[in-house]
Amino acid sequence: MPVTQFELPDKYQYQNGLGSYHETEAVEGALPVAANNPQKAPYGLYNEKLSGTAFTAPRCENQQSWLYRVLPASAHSPFEPRETDSFNTNPGDHGRDRWHQIPNQLRWDPFDLDETVDWVHGLKLVAGAGDPTMKCGLGIFIYAAGKDMDAHQAFYSADGDFLIVPQHGALDVQTELGKLLVRPNEICIIPRGIRYRITLPEGPVRGFILELYQGHFHLPELGPIGSNGLANARDFQAPIAAFDEDTENEYTLLAKFGGHLFAAKQKHTPFDVVAWHGNYYPYKYDLGRFNTIGSISYDHPDPSIFTVLTAQSNHPGTAVADFVIFPPRWLVAEDTFRPPWYHRNTMSEFMGLIQGQYDAKTGGGFQPAGASLHNVMSAHGPDASTHEKASNAELKPMKVGEGSMAFMFESCLMVGVTEWGLKKCAKVQADYNAESWESLKPHFRRPTPAKLVNGTSNGVPGSIGDQGQVPHWTS
Numbered sequence: 001m002p003v004t005q006f007e008l009p010d011k012y013q014y015q016n017g018l019g020s021y022h023e024t025e026a027v028e029g030a031l032p033v034a035a036n037n038p039q040k041a042p043y044g045l046y047n048e049k050l051s052g053t054a055f056t057a058p059r060c061e062n063q064q065s066w067l068y069r070v071l072p073a074s075a076h077s078p079f080e081p082r083e084t085d086s087f088n089t090n091p092g093d094h095g096r097d098r099w100h101q102i103p104n105q106l107r108w109d110p111f112d113l114d115e116t117v118d119w120v121h122g123l124k125l126v127a128g129a130g131d132p133t134m135k136c137g138l139g140i141f142i143y144a145a146g147k148d149m150d151a152h153q154a155f156y157s158a159d160g161d162f163l164i165v166p167q168h169g170a171l172d173v174q175t176e177l178g179k180l181l182v183r184p185n186e187i188c189i190i191p192r193g194i195r196y197r198i199t200l201p202e203g204p205v206r207g208f209i210l211e212l213y214q215g216h217f218h219l220p221e222l223g224p225i226g227s228n229g230l231a232n233a234r235d236f237q238a239p240i241a242a243f244d245e246d247t248e249n250e251y252t253l254l255a256k257f258g259g260h261l262f263a264a265k266q267k268h269t270p271f272d273v274v275a276w277h278g279n280y281y282p283y284k285y286d287l288g289r290f291n292t293i294g295s296i297s298y299d300h301p302d303p304s305i306f307t308v309l310t311a312q313s314n315h316p317g318t319a320v321a322d323f324v325i326f327p328p329r330w331l332v333a334e335d336t337f338r339p340p341w342y343h344r345n346t347m348s349e350f351m352g353l354i355q356g357q358y359d360a361k362t363g364g365g366f367q368p369a370g371a372s373l374h375n376v377m378s379a380h381g382p383d384a385s386t387h388e389k390a391s392n393a394e395l396k397p398m399k400v401g402e403g404s405m406a407f408m409f410e411s412c413l414m415v416g417v418t419e420w421g422l423k424k425c426a427k428v429q430a431d432y433n434a435e436s437w438e439s440l441k442p443h444f445r446r447p448t449p450a451k452l453v454n455g456t457s458n459g460v461p462g463s464i465g466d467q468g469q470v471p472h473w474t475s
């Protein structure tokens with residue numbers, strides 16, 4: 001169910017709809033009528049365009065917004081590199097701290113909270129692929145922070161769109177285009193370039209981020225599902241315009257550019273947009289509003305039925321990044337091994353747990369704030385205890401995942417792990433394979449007497465099927 005009973009109520013107003021053209025003004029009359037770029041904008045504001053796609057991108061892909069603000073975004077000093085030794089979220093670029101490309105299944109214990117840092121310094125790259133300077137691939141971050149960003153600071157990433165998945169604590173996100181409150185079980189997307197400041201109204205925060213270096217997220221196609229279902233467009237919420245007027249104090253603008261941090265100064269607030277219109281904006285979504293679809297006859301469908309948002313590669317149907325969730329849902333499938341099947345995938349699967357328990361891993365090792373990575377063709381599936389339970393369970397209708405929310409970042413790219421992710425964080429579980437799969441027992445029993453198949457004897461005469469289940473649909 002939707003996030004309704006939160007201790008921290010959402011004090012902000014939103015406009016509903018994803019992919020919609022929105023317009024909003026904090027002062028009546030601040031949006032110019034008809035013209036985007038009038039000779040003089042209302043009330044002496046500056047016109048400014050923010051392009052999220054190439055000018056010439058096809059109409060169906062084109063994303064841009066027009067901002068009407070006190071001073072343009074360019075009114076700042078030159079950027080200087082900052083924290084060059086410690087801040088690097090592009091391990092491919094310098095030949096040091098390179099990606100570890102390994103086929104091992106990995107699982108992490110819950111990542112630590114860190115109350116000593118703010119949002120910008122709480123970003124830890126754990127895995128990823130590609131390169132933001134080539135606008136290809138993705139970065140997967142763990143964040144943990146306990147401090148508000150400085151009152152006179154703003155941050156943006158030129159590298160990609162941030163898909164933020166809070167696991168603990170609320171994020172108050174002041175963006176140029178307005179304010180969003182984002183709590184666990186909600187997500188938020190901050191597109192490339194949009195400047196923002198994060199404060200922590202409930203104290204320490206922790207969660208996951210997928211930074212998408214290419215393209216943007218969209219709702220997945222629905223195909224035969226029809227015109228509604230999964231995440232519905234109207235449940236995504238964009239902010240309304242909200243602005244400050246401070247032109248006295250000095251502000252620091254922090255930029256993540258090519259994975260490195262830069263800082264510039266300006267003598268006015270970055271949050272001075274009085275009105276905007278367009279289809280390039282930050283937004284949030286309550287995962288509890290997801291309309292879950294599943295099997296109501298038999299078998300376990302592909303997890304693509306749980307896709308909230310997708311960012312496609314150039315090959316349609318193949319995602320650079322899918323954001324998939326496993327929400328509470330009813331399982332009713334007959335004659336079915338209900339947890340995920342054992343499998344190997346050409347796509348890589350990074351999973352995290354926000355709360356509760358994931359139905360493929362009931363053995364206890366996959367915990368809230370923890371994560372796992374099953375890379376390209378790395379074999380995985382339910383742990384031994386889940387297999388045991390699910391193969392013997394009475395198949396009555398059953399609600400799984402009550403109070404639970406797991407998610408997956410799935411990518412067509414081979415995902416590398418950073419030095420921090422593999423070693424420095426000290427969270428990788430040494431016994432993941434042993435606990436999950438190496439303890440699986442063979443259950444195979446040759447039928448006696450066994451049958452000749454294709455004229456080849458398997459060594460024991462007889463017929464197969466005597467002990468097999470008669471499928472319910474043939475009886």
Ligand SMILES: O=C(O)Cc1cc(O)ccc1O
Pocket residue numbers: 301302303339340341349360374380381408
């Ligand atoms: O590996 C996982 O747990 C994710 C997953 C879930 C599912 O229901 C089917 C396939 C799959 O990869």
Ligand SMILES: [Fe+2]
Pocket residue numbers: 340343345349374380
């Ligand atoms: Fe999987």
